[in-house]
Amino acid sequence: MTRTTESETTMPTINLQTDFCIASGACVLECPEVFELDDDGLVSQIDANPAAELWPKIRRAGAVCPVGVIEIIEDES
Numbered sequence: 001m002t003r004t005t006e007s008e009t010t011m012p013t014i015n016l017q018t019d020f021c022i023a024s025g026a027c028v029l030e031c032p033e034v035f036e037l038d039d040d041g042l043v044s045q046i047d048a049n050p051a052a053e054l055w056p057k058i059r060r061a062g063a064v065c066p067v068g069v070i071e072i073i074e075d076e077s
């Protein structure tokens with residue numbers, strides 16, 4: 001039997017296609033813990049390792065982005 005400890009549990013990762021950001025701010029409204037607009041008005045990720053409980057908000061942020069900047073890559077292992 002294979003056991004999985006918490007430290008072995010992997011989270012999805014976020015890939016931002018920042019070049020396409022139109023600075024709508026929708027993602028920041030959904031999840032300000034992880035996303036903000038930088039000095040250039042483009043999205044940036046301020047939490048490199050979001051806590052597990054933030055992932056529903058992160059997924060909503062990805063869903064509301066009008067131009068598909070926020071790509072969530074699921075762990076396939």
Ligand code: SF4
Binds near residue numbers: 065067068069
């Ligand atoms: S919702 Fe999309 S377009 Fe708007 S600020 Fe966030 S990443 Fe940029």
